[in-house]
Structures are given as C-alpha cells and as structure tokens.
Amino acid sequence: MRNISTIAGKEFKGYLNSPMAYIIICIFLLVTGTYFSIYLKQIDYTDTSIRGFLMYAPQLLLLFAAIITMRSLAEEKKMGTWELLLTSPVKDMDVVFGKFLAAFGIMVIMLVLTWYYPILLKIFGDPDMGPIWTSYLGLLLLGSAGIAIGLFVSSLTNNQIISVVVSGVILFALWYLGTIANNNYMPTGMAQVLSYFSLQSHSTNFQIGIIDTRDIIYYFSITALFLYAAVRSLESGRWN
Amino acid sequence: MIKVRNLTKYYGERLAVDNISFNIGKGEIVGLLGPNAAGKSTTMRILTGFLMPTKGDTWIADCNMVTNSLEGRKHIGYMPESVPLYTDMTVRDYLDFFARLRGVERQRARKRINDVVTLCHLEEYIDTIIGKLSRGFRQRVGLAQAIVHEPEVLILDEPTVGIDPIQISQTRSLIKELGKQHTILLSTHILPEVDLTCNRVIIIHNGKIIAEDRIENLSAIVKGAKRLRLEVKGPNDQIIKRLQRIDGVKRVSKEGNYLIVECPINIDPRGQITETIVKSGWTLLSIEAMDMSLEDIFLHLTTKEEN
Numbered sequence: 012m013r014n015i016s017t018i019a020g021k022e023f024k025g026y027l028n029s030p031m032a033y034i035i036i037c038i039f040l041l042v043t044g045t046y047f048s049i050y051l052k053q054i055d056y057t058d059t060s061i062r063g064f065l066m067y068a069p070q071l072l073l074l075f076a077a078i079i080t081m082r083s084l085a086e087e088k089k090m091g092t093w094e095l096l097l098t099s100p101v102k103d104m105d106v107v108f109g110k111f112l113a114a115f116g117i118m119v120i121m122l123v124l125t126w127y128y129p130i131l132l133k134i135f136g137d138p139d140m141g142p143i144w145t146s147y148l149g150l151l152l153l154g155s156a157g158i159a160i161g162l163f164v165s166s167l168t169n170n171q172i173i174s175v176v177v178s179g180v181i182l183f184a185l186w187y188l189g190t191i192a193n194n195n196y197m198p199t200g201m202a203q204v205l206s207y208f209s210l211q212s213h214s215t216n217f218q219i220g221i222i223d224t225r226d227i228i229y230y231f232s233i234t235a236l237f238l239y240a241a242v243r244s245l246e247s248g249r250w251n
Numbered sequence: 252m253i254k255v256r257n258l259t260k261y262y263g264e265r266l267a268v269d270n271i272s273f274n275i276g277k278g279e280i281v282g283l284l285g286p287n288a289a290g291k292s293t294t295m296r297i298l299t300g301f302l303m304p305t306k307g308d309t310w311i312a313d314c315n316m317v318t319n320s321l322e323g324r325k326h327i328g329y330m331p332e333s334v335p336l337y338t339d340m341t342v343r344d345y346l347d348f349f350a351r352l353r354g355v356e357r358q359r360a361r362k363r364i365n366d367v368v369t370l371c372h373l374e375e376y377i378d379t380i381i382g383k384l385s386r387g388f389r390q391r392v393g394l395a396q397a398i399v400h401e402p403e404v405l406i407l408d409e410p411t412v413g414i415d416p417i418q419i420s421q422t423r424s425l426i427k428e429l430g431k432q433h434t435i436l437l438s439t440h441i442l443p444e445v446d447l448t449c450n451r452v453i454i455i456h457n458g459k460i461i462a463e464d465r466i467e468n469l470s471a472i473v474k475g476a477k478r479l480r481l482e483v484k485g486p487n488d489q490i491i492k493r494l495q496r497i498d499g500v501k502r503v504s505k506e507g508n509y510l511i512v513e514c515p516i517n518i519d520p521r522g523q524i525t526e527t528i529v530k531s532g533w534t535l536l537s538i539e540a541m542d543m544s545l546e547d548i549f550l551h552l553t554t555k556e557e558n
Contacts, residue, residue, distance in 0.1 A: 017351045021344075028339060091335030095396070098299040099352045100324040249303045251262065 014101045018109025019116070022083065026117050035075050036121045043068050047128050059136035061143055064128050065218055069153055069211070072118070073182040076157025079117060080165050081175035083110045084241070088169035093245075103245040107238055111155075111162055118154045122147060142220035149217025152230035153210060157182055159237035166244040185210045252277045252404055252434040253298065258307035260293050260458075267293045269458035270307070275451075277403075280430040282445035282452045283438040290458040291438035292332055295408050298436070299329045312403055325354065328397035328433070332408040334390055338382035342373055342392055345381060346399050353400035360399075367395040371425065387418040394422070398429065405429060407437040411444060423448050478541040479512040479521065485533030493531060497523050511541075 026032040043064045050063025084107075087093035096106055132138040164178035165171075189211025192202040206212035210233075213226040253275035260268040268290040275281050283291050296302040298309050300320035309316045314323030337345055343364060350360040368377050371391040376384060381392060390410070397405055410426065411419045426448050429435060439445060445452045446466060454462040483490055490510065491503045499518035504511050514520055521538060528535045 014352060017348065021340075021348050024344075025337075025339060090338075091331060091333040092337060093335075094296075094301055094331045094333075095329065095335055095349065096352075098301045098324055098327065098329050099349065100321055100354065101352055102321065249301065251302070 014105040015109045015112065018096075018101070018106060019112040022110050022113030023116050026079070026113060032079065032117050035078055036117075036124065039068075039071050039075060039121055040124060042071060043125060044128070056136075059132045059138040061128050061132070061138075061146060062218075064125065065146055068125075068150060069214055070183070070186065072150055072154050073157045073186060073210070074179065075118065075121065076114070076154060076161045077175050077179040077182055079114045080110075080158055080161030080178065081171045082165070083114065083162060084165040084245075085168050085171050085174045089171075097245070097249070104242045106245065107162060107166075107241045111158060111238060114158045114162070115155055118158065119151070122150060122154075139220070142218065145217045145220050145222055148222065149214050149226075152217075152227065152234075153214055156210060156230050156233040156237075159234040159241070160185075163237040163241040163244065166241040182210070187211065252279075252312060253436060254310040255294075255298070256308050258294065258297060258309060259305050260290075260297060260302070261305045262293075267458055268297070268304075271455070271458070271460045272307075273453055273460065273463060275434060275436060277434055278430070279451060280426070280435040280437070280449045282449035283436060283455060284440070284442065284445050284452050285438075285455040286440055289440075289455045291440075291455060292408055293458075294455070295329075295406050295436070295438060296331075299327055299406055300324050301329075326403045328400065328402035328405045330393045330397040330405075330407045330410060332412065332438075334393035336381045336389055336392060336396075339380065341378050341380055342368070342384075342395075343377050345392065346395055349396050350399045353402075355400050363399050363401070367399050370398075370428075371395045372421070387414040390414050390418070390422065394425065398433070401432075403434060405433045405435045405437075407435065409439055410437055411439070411441070477514055479514065479524070479538060480506075480541050481510045481512060481524070481528075481538050482508060482536040483510060483528055483533055484536060485528075485531070490528070490531075490533060493527055494524060497527060500524075 046066045047061065047063040050066065051058075084093070087096060097103070129138060129140070129143050133140075160181055161174075161178040164181065165174045168174050168177075186209065188205045189209035191197065192205035192209060192212060194202075197205070207229075213229045216223045216226055253273075255274075256272050258268055258271050259266075271290075271294070283294065285291050293302065297304050298311065298316065300316050300323060303317060311323040312326040314320075314326065316323045337348075340348070346364045346367065347360055350363055351357070355363060364377075368374055371394055373388065373391055373395060376388060381389065384392065390413070394407070394410065397407065407426070411422050414422065423444070426435065426437065430448075437444075437448070449466065451465050452463070453460055487505060487510070491505070494500055494503045494510070494512060497520055499514050499520040500512055501515065502513045504513075512520075512524065521540075525535055525538065
C-alpha cells in the first residue's frame with residue numbers, strides 16, 4: 012500500500028510539474044464550457060441541465076486519458092528508469108496501480124473544475140441535481156476505463172507518440188462502436204453485441220440519471236482487465 | 252552474499268550467458284570484466300531480478316532471485332549502465348523517492364539523503380533539477396541512488412563510463428570506500444579499473460567465465476610466459492644471439508632501448524643472464540621482472556579462447 016502511494020505521489024507531482032496536464036485541462040474546460048453555454052443559449056435558457064457540457068465531455072475525456080497516460084510507462088522504458096523501478100522491492104502491480112491513481116487524480120481535479128457549470132445553474136435556476144451527479148459518476152467510470160487502456164498501451168512501447176496514437180484509436184473505436192450500433196440498418200443481434208462492448212452505450216444511462224449496475228460492472232471490468240494486462244506486460248518483459 | 256549457479260540466458264535464439272557459476276563473499280569487491288556484449292549486463296540484470304534466467308539460479312543474501320525476487324531486491328543497490336534518472340526531479344526528490352520505495356522510513360530517509368549526498372559530493376546540487384546536471388554529476392546521483400537505502404549488495408554496471416578522468420578517479424575511490432560496508436560487484440571493460448578497485452576479478456567472454464581469481468594470482472593462471480626487461484650496453488644483435496642460447500629463455504626481442512626476454516613461469520634465468528652478459532664484457536644497466544598487465548592477461552585469455 013505504501014509503495015502504491017509513493018509511486019502515485021511521485022507521478023502526481025510529475026504531472027503538476029509539467030505543462031501537459033495544464034494544457035489538456037485548459038482545452039477541456041474551454042471546449043466543454045463553450046458547448047455548455049451554446050446549448051443554454053440555443054434553448055433560450057429553458058432547460059437548466061448540463062447537457063451542453065456532456066455533448067463533447069466524454070470524447071474529450073478519452074482524449075485526455077490517451078494523452079495523460081502516454082508517458083507513464085513508455086517514458087520509463089525509454090529512459091531506462093523502469094529498470095530501477097522493477098529492481099526495487101515493489102510488486103509490478105503496485106507500479107501500475109500507483110500510476111493509474113496519479114492519472115485518475117488529475118482527472119478528478121479536471122472534473123471538479125467543471126463544477127462551476129452546475130453551480131451557475133443552481134444560482135440562476137433550479138436544475139435537477141440527480142442526473143448531474145450520475146453524469147459525473149459516469150464520466151469518472153469512463154475516465155478510469157480510458158486511463159487503464161492508455162496505461163496498458165503505454166506498457167507495450169517505449170515511444171510516447173505510438174502510445175498516444177494507439178490508445179487514442181482504441182478508445183475512440185470503443186466509443187464509436189455505440190454510434191455504429193445505433194445505425195438503423197444494423198441487424199438487432201449485431202447491434203446488441205456492439206453496444207455491449209461500446210464505451211458510449213454504457214454512458215447514456217448515467218446522463219439521464221439512471222445508475223445501472225450493468226454499466227458499472229462494464230466499466231469496472233474494462234478498468235480491471237487492462238490494468239491486469241499492463242501488469243502482465245511488465246512481467247513478460249522480465250522473460251524476454 | 253552473491254551466489255550464481257549454472258546461469259544461462261537466451262535472448263530468443265541468441266545465447267547471452269552460458270552456464271556460469273560464481274560466489275562472492277561478504278565484503279568483497281569483485282570486478283566482472285569483459286569486452287562489450289560479453290554478457291556482463293545480462294548477468295547483472297538477472298542478479299538484480301530485472302530479468303529472469305532461462306536456466307539456473309541466483310541468490311542474493313540467501314534469497315533466491317528467481318522464486319523470491321521481491322525479498323532479495325531489498326538487499327540490492329543497483330546502478331544500470333545507462334544511469335537512468337528522472338530528469339524532471341530534483342536530486343533530493345529523486346533520492347527520496349527511491350529511498351521510500353525501498354522501505355526507508357521518512358525520517359531516516361531524510362538523514363540518509365544528507366549522508367549520501369555528502370559522500371557523493373553533491374551537496375551543492377541537492378535541490379537542482381537532475382536534467383540540468385552534467386554527465387559526471389548524474390553518475391554520482393545514480394550512485395547515490397544505489398546506496399541510499401544501505402543495501403548489503405551493490406551492483407554497479409560500468410560505473411565510470413562516460414565521465415572525465417578526474418571524476419573517474421573520484422568514483423573509484425568512492426567505490427573503494429563503499430567496499431568497506433558493502434559487497435560490490437562492478438562490471439567494466441576497462442582493465443585498469445579492476446586493477447585499481449577490486450580484490451578479485453571474473454573475466455567473462457562470449458557469455459562464459461574464462462578466468463576467475465584474485466588479481467595478483469591471475470598472471471600465474473596464464474600458462475604463457477614471464478617476461479624480463481633488460482637494459483644492456485653492447486652490440487644488440489650479438490647479445491640477443493647469446494641470450495637465446497641460455498637454458499630457459501624462450502624468446503628475446505628488442506623493444507626501444509630495452510631487450511625483452513620471455514621465459515616459462517617456473518624458471519628464473521636471471522642469474523645466468525647476468526653472468527653471460529658480464530662474462531662477455533658488456534655492461535648490464537638494469538634487469539627487472541615485468542608483471543603481466545591485465546591487458547596482457549585479458550588479451551591472452553580471449554585470444555586463446557578464439558583459437
């Protein structure tokens with residue numbers, strides 16, 4: 012446990028000391044804020060929801076996950092520092108989990124910074140807080156799945172660019188499976204299978220205020236699966 | 252303290268380490284010597300638990316590094332050849348991170364960091380970002396990282412590569428100093444390094460150990476010749492002819508102003524040589540036995556291997 016917090020703390024500090032995290036957070040706030048206000052203006056302030064914010068927040072969150080994790084393991088491999096990490100008395104799992112927590116922490120900060128959207132709504136109107144809370148829960152779960160996938164990809168390469176591109180492609184593919192599934196020409200069985208695997212299909216319930224255990228289990232499984240895969244990928248490096 | 256048994260490592264098809272075994276006792280400083288790609292780094296990476304062997308076992312402080320690597324790693328301080336550092340951290344944060352990761356308590360870590368920084372002459376740079384340090388200082392940070400948690404065993408892969416001569420001699424004396432408290436295995440392809448810092452040397456070539464002994468005994472391992480260096484006043488050609496007739500002299504050659512006489516290791520013909528020279532009316536200015544340098548030994552052993 013202590014090892015996890017040591018690694019997470021060091022990583023977290025690293026994020027705060029580099030411009031990358033600030034840049035993505037700024038872009039995230041800029042884009043989501045713009046859509047938040049555009050939506051309200053379009054419907055002439057008759058709906059006090061964060062629907063505008065949610066329009067592109069999930070996709071941006073996936074982009075965030077791909078970028079924030081690109082260096083976490085790839086950079087260690089490239090710089091050779093993982094040789095020191097893996098020869099310290101630390102489980103491979105602790106290394107992966109510590110890095111996951113650090114990226115997750117940055118994401119939480121980013122989402123907390125968007126709280127001023129609901130706060131504005133609360134001040135100037137009477138929003139239904141239920142769907143707002145569940146939407147945030149959905150974003151957290153989506154983000155953790157994204158970070159786990161990003162970490163796994165980062166563990167496979169020592170090149171940050173490859174890492175960010177590959178994890179970006181995987182994440183957006185998993186997201187847009189949902190869009191493909193919603194296509195009218197898609198046979199029902201096929202559509203069900205696609206939407207089962209899609210990151211997108213499991214996020215819609217949260218946005219309308221429903222917490223479905225199936226969705227929670229889906230995101231937890233994806234997170235656990237890819238963290239485990241990242242640990243195995245580190246381990247397999249020892250046998251090369 | 253370090254035990255290696257029948258260690259073999261293949262990288263795919265390529266054999267990197269070929270069935271080697273050795274022991275290193277507590278308090279020894281042992282040099283792992285060999286040309287590039289001899290298998291030194293691979294051996295060290297297996298010893299530190301970074302890589303798993305294809306066959307064989309290694310023990311560090313009685314912990315099997317294949318089956319119980321996590322426990323064994325607690326006893327190791329390791330500096331890889333590339334001296335990996337987090338270049339965006341300060342020296343203090345970097346050392347603190349690794350001290351904490353290796354189980355040093357916060358209070359103790361603070362004290363240890365001050366100690367190792369003094370030992371490695373890094374006091375002025377303790378709050379400098381590592382990325383701004385020069386190569387020599389980075390090397391010292393790497394060394395400080397390896398000793399910050401007071402490990403019993405130190406494994407240093409090419410600790411003096413890429414730094415300037417003054418820093419090299421500083422690093423060597425630091426290693427000697429560290430040898431008082433730690434068991435050290437260091438690798439190098441520079442021969443004088445072993446000569447200057449180690450008690451014992453293991454010579455490795457193409458993944459195999461080709462010699463292993465205390466440094467002063469190594470010349471005797473070489474079944475080749477002992478050499479004498481003479482300075483004689485007189486006609487060189489005649490002197491050479493006469494000397495070659497002496498029993499026990501294998502070969503005489505000229506090297507600058509000196510004559511080099513080679514003879515088997517168990518025969519000492521110095522008496523006869525002086526007598527012959529004096530009787531012939533020439534003047535013998537000096538005669539001395541030359542120790543085989545590590546370079547000679549190494550060259551001898553590796554070329555023998557290839558033949």
